Each structure stands twice: as C-alpha cells, then as structure tokens.
Amino acid sequence: xxxxxxxxxxxxxxxxxxxxxxxxxxxxxxxxxxxxxxxxxxxxxxxxxxxxxxxxxxxxxxxxxxxxxxxxxxxxxxxxxxxxxxxxxxxxxxxxxxxxxxxxxxxxxxxxxxxxxxxxxxxxxxxxxxxxxxxxxxxxxxxxxxxxxxxxxxxxxxxxxxxxxxxxxxxxxxxxxxxxxxxxxxxxxxxxxxxxxxxxxxxxxxxxxxxxxxxxxxxxxxxxxxxxxxxxxxxxxxxxxxxxxxxxxxxxxxxxxxxxxxxxxxxxxxxxxxxxxxxxxxxxxxxxxxxxxxxxxxxxxxxxxxxxx
Amino acid sequence: xxxxxxxxxxxxxxxxxxxxxxxxxxxxxxxxxxxxxxxxxxxxxxxxxxxxxxxxxxxxxxxxxxxxxxxxxxxxxxxxxxxxxxxxxxxxxxxxxxxxxxxxxxxxxxxxxxxxxxxxxxxxxxxxxxxxxxxxxxxxxxxxxxxxxxxxxxxxxxxxxxxxxxxxxxxxxxxxxxxxxxxxxxxxxxxxxxxxxxxxxxxxxxxxxxxxxxxxxxxxxxxxxxxxxxxxxxxxxxxxxxxxxxxxxxxxxxxxxxxxxxxxxxxxxxxxxxxxxxxxxxxxxxxxxxxxxxxxxxxxxxxxxxxxxxxxxxxxxxxxxxxxxxxxxxxxxxxxxxxxxxxxxxxxxxxxxxxxxxxxxxxxxxxxxxxxxxxxxx
Ligand SMILES: Nc1ncnc2c1ncn2[C@@H]1O[C@H](COP(=O)(O)OP(=O)(O)OP(=O)(O)O)[C@@H](O)[C@H]1O
Ligand SMILES: [Mg+2]
Numbered sequence: 001x002x003x004x005x006x007x008x009x010x011x012x013x014x015x016x017x018x019x020x021x022x023x024x025x026x027x028x029x030x031x032x033x034x035x036x037x038x039x040x041x042x043x044x045x046x047x048x049x050x051x052x053x054x055x056x057x058x059x060x061x062x063x064x065x066x067x068x069x070x071x072x073x074x075x076x077x078x079x080x081x082x083x084x085x086x087x088x089x090x091x092x093x094x095x096x097x098x099x100x101x102x103x104x105x106x107x108x109x110x111x112x113x114x115x116x117x118x119x120x121x122x123x124x125x126x127x128x129x130x131x132x133x134x135x136x137x138x139x140x141x142x143x144x145x146x147x148x149x150x151x152x153x154x155x156x157x158x159x160x161x162x163x164x165x166x167x168x169x170x171x172x173x174x175x176x177x178x179x180x181x182x183x184x185x186x187x188x189x190x191x192x193x194x195x196x197x198x199x200x201x202x203x204x205x206x207x208x209x210x211x212x213x214x215x216x217x218x219x220x221x222x223x224x225x226x227x228x229x230x231x232x233x234x235x236x237x238x239x240x241x242x243x244x245x246x247x248x249x250x251x252x253x254x255x256x257x258x259x260x261x262x263x264x265x266x267x268x269x270x271x272x273x274x275x276x277x278x279x280x281x282x283x284x285x286x287x288x289x290x291x292x293x294x295x296x297x298x299x300x301x302x303x304x305x306x307x308x309x
Numbered sequence: 310x311x312x313x314x315x316x317x318x319x320x321x322x323x324x325x326x327x328x329x330x331x332x333x334x335x336x337x338x339x340x341x342x343x344x345x346x347x348x349x350x351x352x353x354x355x356x357x358x359x360x361x362x363x364x365x366x367x368x369x370x371x372x373x374x375x376x377x378x379x380x381x382x383x384x385x386x387x388x389x390x391x392x393x394x395x396x397x398x399x400x401x402x403x404x405x406x407x408x409x410x411x412x413x414x415x416x417x418x419x420x421x422x423x424x425x426x427x428x429x430x431x432x433x434x435x436x437x438x439x440x441x442x443x444x445x446x447x448x449x450x451x452x453x454x455x456x457x458x459x460x461x462x463x464x465x466x467x468x469x470x471x472x473x474x475x476x477x478x479x480x481x482x483x484x485x486x487x488x489x490x491x492x493x494x495x496x497x498x499x500x501x502x503x504x505x506x507x508x509x510x511x512x513x514x515x516x517x518x519x520x521x522x523x524x525x526x527x528x529x530x531x532x533x534x535x536x537x538x539x540x541x542x543x544x545x546x547x548x549x550x551x552x553x554x555x556x557x558x559x560x561x562x563x564x565x566x567x568x569x570x571x572x573x574x575x576x577x578x579x580x581x582x583x584x585x586x587x588x589x590x591x592x593x594x595x596x597x598x599x600x601x602x603x604x605x606x607x608x609x610x611x612x613x614x615x616x617x618x619x620x621x622x623x624x625x626x627x628x629x630x631x632x633x634x635x636x637x638x639x640x641x642x643x644x645x646x647x648x649x650x651x652x653x654x655x656x657x658x659x660x661x662x663x664x665x666x667x668x669x670x671x672x673x674x675x676x677x678x679x680x681x682x683x684x685x686x687x
Contacts, residue, residue, distance in 0.1 A: 054528055054686050073684065077531040088526035092332050093325065104321030105530050107314045 005030045005155050005186040006051055008062025008069065013046050013055060013209075021046050022209040023060070028188065030154075033181050035197045036190035038206035039298060044190040045085055047206070048157050051188075052082050065154055078106075081148035085159040085190075087140045089147060091133025095124050098132050099147055106151040114150065122146050138165045145173070149180060156180060158189045162196065174199055194290045205294060207301045217290060226250075226288040226296055228262040229273055233281040246272045250296050262292050318532050322540025330544060340510070344502045344552045348559050351498050357490045358445055360386045364411040365403050367394040372420040374461050378431070381457035382413065387446035400434065410436045410443065484652045491564045496651045497620045499556045500643040503579070504586055504614050505607075507549055511590030512603035514541040515683075520600055525686060534682035538675070542587040549583035550576075560651075569654030578646040578660065581667045585639045588671050592678040614640045642666045 006028040013021040021043040028034055036044050049055040051064050053073025062068075067075040089098045099118055103111045119125045122142055132143060141161055149156065158177070162170045174196065181187050189200065197203050197217060204214040213220050231239065236259045243252050243261055248268025253260050263269035273283055330337060364382070368375060382388040388411060394400035400412035414432035422429035433450050437443045485492045515537075518524040532540075553576070560566040590607070597603035615621055617631055618640040624632065635641045642663040649655030649663075 049525075049686060052529060054525065056685050056687055074531050074533070077529060080529075082529040084525045084529070086522055086525075088522050088524075090325065090329070090523055091521070092329055097325070097328055101321055101325045102530070104324065105318050105532065107317040 003029055004063070005032075006062070006064055006188065008051060008060065008064075010060035011047065011050055011057050011062060012059035013043070013050060014058045019058075020209050021050070021057075024206070024209070024211055026051075026062075026204065026211070028186065030186045031181070031184060032201040033177060033187045033189065033199070035200035035203040036188055036206065037192070037197055037203055037294065038190075042206045043209040044206055045159055046209075048082070048159055048188070048190065052076055052080050052157055054082070079154045080157060081151070081153035081155070082157045083141075083144050083148045083159060083161055085163070087137075087144060089132055089140075089144060091131060093132060094129050095119070095132050095135070095143060096128040098143065099150065102147050102150055108151055118146050118150055138169045141165055141173070142169070145176065149185075152183075152185075154184075154186060156185050156187045158187065160190050160192070162191065162193065170196075197290055205297065207298055210301070212297045212301055221288055221290060221293050224288070224293040224297060225264050226262050226293055227264065227266050227269055228260050228286055228288040228292055229269070229283050230255075230286045231259040231261065231273075231276075231281050231283050232257065235280055239276050239281065243272065243276065246275075248272045250299065251292070253292070253295070260286075260289070260292060262288060262296060264296075315533070315536055318536045319540045319543070322532070322537060323543050326541060326544045330548075336510070340506055340548050340552070341555070343506055344498075344555050345559075347502050347505075348495070348498060348556060348563075351501075352491055352495055352559070352564055355490065355494055357441060358488060359442055361389045362387060362410040362442070362446055363391050363408065364388040364413060365392040365394050365400050365409040366390055366413050366415070367397055367400045368413075368415040369417040370415050370419040374420050374423065374458070375415055377461045378415075378454055378457045379413070381453050382450075385449055385453050387449055388413075404434060404436050407436065411446065492566050492652060493648065495556070495560045495564045495566050496647040497644055499553060499560075499579075499647055500582070500618070500640050501615060501620055502552060502556065503549055503583055503643075504640050505611055506552065507545060507583055507586035508590040508593070508610060509604070509607045510545050510548065511542060511587045512593040512597065512607050513600055514591055515594040516597050516600045516603045528684065528686065534679045534684070537682065538588075538591050538678055541591060542584070545587055546580065546583055549587075550579070553579050553583075566651060568651050570650030570656065574657060574660070575647065575650045578643065578650070578664070578667075581664060581671070582639055582643040582646075585667050585671050585674070588674045588678060589639075592674050592681065595678055595681040595683065614638050617641070619644050636666070637670075639667055639670055 004027055006026055009025045011021055011024040011026075012019060020041075024043075024047055026047075036048070038044050046055065050057045051062070051069060053064070053069055053076045056070065061070070064076045065079050067073075067079075069076065090101070093101065096115060096119065099115045100111065103115055108114055116125075119128050124139075124143070132140065135143060141164075145158070145161060156177075162173050165173060170193075177187055177189065178199075189196070191197060200217070202214065202216055203220060205212050205220070213223060215223065236257070237254070240252050240254070240259060243249050243259075248263045248265050249261055249272050250263040251261075261269070261273060263272075277283060366379060368379075379390060383390050390413075391409065392403070394403070394412065397414065400409075400414065403409045404412055412434040414434065416430060416432070419429045419431070431454060433447070435443045435447055437447070482488060515524070518527055527537075561568065589610070593603050593606045593610075597606055613634060617627065617635040618624070618638050619635065620640065624635060624641065624644075627635065646655075646660050646663045649659055653659075
C-alpha cells in the first residue's frame with residue numbers, strides 16, 4: 001500500500017488563461033491531519049478539487065490514495081469524502097433523505113440502520129423529517145460532515161468546514177475530526193482559523209497559488225525567523241501609526257490592549273522600538289504567533305508577485 | 310455484483326429525483342395542467358374546416374331567386390350573413406378591415422338576365438389571406454348556388470339548370486369520413502404535449518443541479534454518466550405515462566376519437582417516444598450552461614417539431630428538404646404511429662419503421678449525452 005495519501009507535483013490550474021494554482025507539490029502521508037491555509041482566493045479550493053478529480057489540472061501529475069488524479073477519478077471518489085466549502089446537499093430533501101441518498105449511492109449495506117445511527121450521533125433523530133434547507137449554518141455543516149463520512153472514506157477533504165460555526169460547535173467539530181483520524185482516516189482541512197491550524201499535525205500555507213511554507217506549526221514559525229515585540233501600556237495605540245513604515249518594522253498589529261511589532265532584522269527592529277521606549281510603554285520580546293508569521297509571509301509574497309509581474 | 314452496485318446508484322438518483330419532483334409543486338402542477346390546457350386550447354379551438362364565417366351581402370337585385378340563393382349560402386353552414394352593404398366600396402372596406410371574410414355581390418338585373426339565359430355573374434369576394442380559413446367555403450360556393458337554382462328553377466325554367474357532369478367521380482374518405490378535425494388533432498396532441506414536457510423536464514436535469522449548487526457534491530460521488538442519465542430519466546417516464554392516460558381518456562370521452570388498433574401497441578410506441586424525448590432533454594442539459602439556456606434549446610427544438618412533423622401542416626405537402634428535417638424529429642414518427650394505430654388500426658408491420666427510427670434516435674442522442682456529460686467542474 002502506498003504510504004502517501006496525497007502525492008501531487010507541479011499542479012497548475014488556469015481559468016481563462018489566468019493561473020490560480022501555479023505549481024503545487026504536496027506529499028501527505030496517510031493517517032495525519034493537515035491544515036490547508038491561505039488568504040481568500042489563494043487557490044485552496046481549486047487545489048482540493050484537483051486532488052479529488054473534480055477539476056482537471058492544466059499541468060502537473062499526481063496520485064491520490066495511489067490512484068492517478070487524471071485517469072482514475074472514479075476510484076478516488078469511491079474512497080474519498082469531500083465536504084464542499086458551500087453547503088451542497090439538497091435543500092429540498094429532508095435530513096434523512098439526504099443521508100439515504102448518499103447511502104444508496106455508495107451501496108452501503110444495512111442502510112436503514114446506518115442512517116439511524118448517523119442521525120442519532122448527529123442528534124438530529126427528532127428533526128430527520130425536516131428539509132435540510134431549514135437547518136442553521138452550523139447544523140448544515142454537521143450534516144454535511146456526517147454525510148461525507150458515512151461510507152468510511154480513507155481520505156477526508158474538508159473545505160472550510162467550520163466557517164460560520166459557533167465556538168462550542170467548532171470544538172466539537174474538531175473532536176470529531178480527531179476521532180475520525182484515530183479511526184485511520186487521513187484528513188486535509190482548509191481553514192482560516194489559527195487555533196484550528198494549531199490542532200493539525202502539519203500545515204500547508206498557500207498564497208497566490210503557491211505553497212509558501214509547510215510543516216509543523218512551531219517549525220513554520222521558526223523557519224519564518226520573525227522577531228516580535230509586544231508593547232503594553234498607556235497610549236500604546238497611538239504608537240501604531242508612528243511605527244508603521246519605520247525601517248526594520250515589517251508589520252504592526254493589535255492583540256487586545258497589546259501591540260505586536262515584528263520584523264526579521266533584530267538590530268533595526270530594536271532600534272525602531274527604542275525610539276518609543278518610555279515609562280508609559282513596556283516592551284517585551286515574545287514568540288511570534290502563527291498569524292504574525294502568515295501576515296509577514298503574505299507581504300513578502302505580495303512584493304514578489306509585484307516585482308515579477 | 311458490479312451491475313448490482315450500478316443499479317443501486319441508478320435507483321438512488323431515481324428516488325431522489327422523485328422526491329424532488331413531488332416537492333416542486335410548480336413543476337408538478339405544470340406537468341399535469343399542461344396537457345389539460347393544451348387539449349382544451351387545441352382540441353376545441355383549432356378547426357381546419359371553419360364554419361359560420363362572417364359575410365356581408367351587397368344586393369342590387371331582390372327576387373325570390375336571389376333570396377333563395379342567399380338562404381342557401383347561409384344553410385351551407387360556411388357563411389353567416391351578418392350585414393348588408395350599401396355600396397361595393399363599403400363591402401370592400403369591411404373585407405379590408407377583417408370585419409367580414411366574404412362579400413357576396415348580386416348585380417343589378419341578376420334575376421332578369423338569369424331567366425333570359427344570359428349567365429349573369431354572382432361575385433363572391435373572399436379574404437383569402439389565410440388560405441386554410443377560406444378555401445373550403447370558396448370551394449363550396451358554386452355547388453351552393455347550383456343546388457339553390459336546382460330547386461328554384463322549376464317547370465318552364467328547368468332548362469336553365471346546369472347539366473349533370475359527364476363523369477361521376479367517387480371519393481371514399483377513409484379513416485375519418487366526416488373529416489372531423491379533432492380526430493386528427495387530438496392524437497397528434499398526445500405527441501406534441503409529450504415532446505414539450507419530456508424534453509423540458511430533463512433539460513433541467515443537470516443545469517438545476519449546478520444552479521442550485523449541488524453539482525459539486527453530485528460529481529464528488531462515484532457515478533457514471535449512463536447511471537446519471539438513467540436515474541434522471543426513468544422517473545419521468547412515469548410522468549409521461551400519466552399524461553398519456555389523461556390525453557387518451559380525453560380523446561375517448563371528450564372528443565369521441567375512434568380507436569381501431571391495439572392499445573398495447575400504442576403504449577409500446579408511447580414508451581419509446583417518451584424515452585427518446587427524455588434522452589434528448591438530458592443531452593440538452595449536458596450542453597446547456599444554465600436553466601435559461603436549457604429552456605431556449607427546448608423551444609428551439611419544439612418549434613420545428615410542431616411545424617415540420619405533420620402536426621400543423623400535411624407532411625406530404627411539404628417540400629422535400631422540409632420533409633427530410635421532419636424525418637429526423639421523433640414527433641414525426643410518433644404521429645404516424647398514434648394516428649396509424651388509432652384511426653387506421655395499423656399493426657406492427659405498418660409501424661416497424663417508426664419504431665426503428667425512434668430507436669435509432671435514442672441510440673444517437675444517448676451516445677451524444679454520455680460523451681458530452683461533464684464529469685468535472687471545468
Ligand atoms: N471556475 C472558475 N472559473 C474562474 N475562476 C475561478 C474558478 N474557480 C475559482 N476561480 C478563481 O480562482 C482563484 C482561487 O479560488 P479558490 O476558490 O481556489 O480560492 P480559495 O483559496 O479557496 O479561497 P477562499 O478562502 O475564499 O475559499 C480565485 O481568484 C477564484 O476567483
Ligand atoms: Mg475556498
């Protein structure tokens with residue numbers, strides 16, 4: 001058996017001659033949970049669609065669960081569960097009918113019992129006769145996750161499964177993801193939430209259709225080499241405007257009452273801050289957050305694309 | 310085992326489609342109301358042998374013979390004498406405005422000249438802009454006058470009657486001896502209504518999924534094109550059969566259309582025909598990018614179907630090129646089947662060709678659908 005769940009290289013996707021994915025290489029081992037991050041429009045959804053055979057790559061090759069993504073899409077679909085970014089189950093079918101449709105389509109045995117237990121686990125037994133279109137956003141997401149895992153796929157591709165879901169439900173959702181992973185499923189989750197990224201074995205960060213960085217969260221932060229100072233105190237907010245644009249300061253952001261100032265050149269960053277060191281503000285070096293890291297990576301990528309056209 | 314799994318997927322799609330159809334009140338109502346409305350519109354309104362056409366009279370002569378002739382016009386059923394014109398100009402005006410379809414002009418001294426044997430003229434001006442509307446009434450005009458004169462010219466005037474024709478032409482009007490339009494139209498309507506609804510319903514099959522945002526999910530699951538096609542088509546065979554039932558009942562109880570052939574054979578033909586139309590609709594839906602486009606394609610197909618199939622106009626009266634287009638349309642073959650079975654009592658030997666043509670259509674269109682079916686979101 002192939003040890004890699006996803007093994008693609010040089011994936012390119014163009015729409016109307018505009019490349020939105022520009023050479024993605026991804027090697028993901030089985031049994032892990034990976035986070036797929038990147039700003040809006042960076043190509044996460046497009047990449048996931050190519051991996052599960054829903055879009056044909058404009059260039060590049062790859063295998064998913066050992067099957068060729070161009071030629072064996074059907075085999076991939078058999079063994080994959082793909083939860084789309086936008087709810088795409090049938091809103092004019094009831095909750096139960098949606099699950100039954102999936103169960104029939106995959107020819108799952110013991111269909112009635114399977115649907116019953118799925119409804120039970122979801123806590124939707126009472127509402128099984130409601131149209132799924134009448135569910136709230138969070139419940140729709142839970143229904144979708146249950147539906148795409150009913151056939152016990154080897155690989156789960158979840159595209160922003162927790163967008164618009166409340167914090168408690170989000171936590172439950174992740175418990176569920178880890179449970180599925182413990183059962184042996186490989187999971188690739190796209191998300192915009194940093195706390196979710198930290199729950200992953202590894203993260204992949206995509207921008208402008210390129211993978212900018214990937215690895216364990218701590219490694220990603222360390223690789224970026226970002227130095228961050230936290231400023232606390234009276235009037236710290238007033239400093240933000242003044243710090244922006246000072247050489248050595250790459251970006252400035254608020255975290256509650258605190259100001260985070262980061263850069264990669266320690267000497268000039270310390271010099272920049274020193275100018276604002278007084279009794280009112282207390283500066284302290286902290287570990288750069290994942291968010292700081294991404295923002296700084298994004299800014300670099302932005303510069304690159306501007307420079308290279 | 311593989312076949313079993315495949316059938317399972319077809320069944321999954323069918324079941325889903327049936328539930329969705331039941332929930333979509335609007336479409337559901339349309340599928341049942343459409344045949345009824347069309348039957349009433351076409352069945353009762355269309356008449357290719359129009360009677361009681363509005364007629365004006367401009368009579369410059371008045372005598373028992375003239376009155377006799379005019380009343381004969383009225384009694385024929387084709388002419389309804391509504392107005393008297395005061396001048397030839399007035400009559401022409403009415404004709405131009407379409408207020409009357411005919412103006413009967415009896416010139417001055419008509420009776421006197423008739424009796425003298427001078428062959429006076431009797432002028433019937435007709436609005437022949439629509440040939441179908443006027444032609445039967447026109448062809449009857451001479452006969453009406455001759456018969457009126459036949460009874461009026463008695464005794465010494467008998468010699469003025471027109472001589473009997475030299476050859477007696479005998480016409481046997483077979484299959485529809487009374488020439489009742491409905492006998493031809495109502496069975497034809499079965500084909501027209503099935504064409505319209507079947508093509509339209511399945512032309513929405515895939516476009517609806519993509520417009521409602523379900524396509525991505527559907528394509529992410531392992532279905533083959535032909536499974537999708539069968540699953541999307543089969544539920545609507547049922548709909549087509551219900552429509553057939555409605556129309557055939559109306560034909561029997563509302564329009565008294567005779568039924569000479571075998572019902573089983575007709576239903577077999579109906580099934581093949583419904584399947585052909587559903588296949589075509591599905592093909593449209595694999596080509597169309599939106600429901601709007603699918604709708605337009607349906608109408609684009611519907612128009613020649615109505616015009617060139619022999620439903621509206623006699624098929625054998627069309628130019629050869631139009632007939633060859635007509636031969637490609639399923640409706641053409643179905644009309645021959647349904648009229649053949651119902652009115653002529655045709656059996657399988659006569660209809661073999663039509664079955665063959667429809668089967669060929671299904672094979673070609675089905676192949677196109679499967680080739681065109683988009684397996685990806687590209
Ligand atoms: N079918 C399509 N036709 C044309 N352009 C497309 C198509 N699908 C996606 N794009 C474009 O490709 C780019 C990448 O889109 P994609 O949905 O992959 O981004 P994403 O990373 O998933 O973004 P988000 O976080 O907002 O979901 C976007 O600019 C989008 O407009
Ligand atoms: Mg996306």
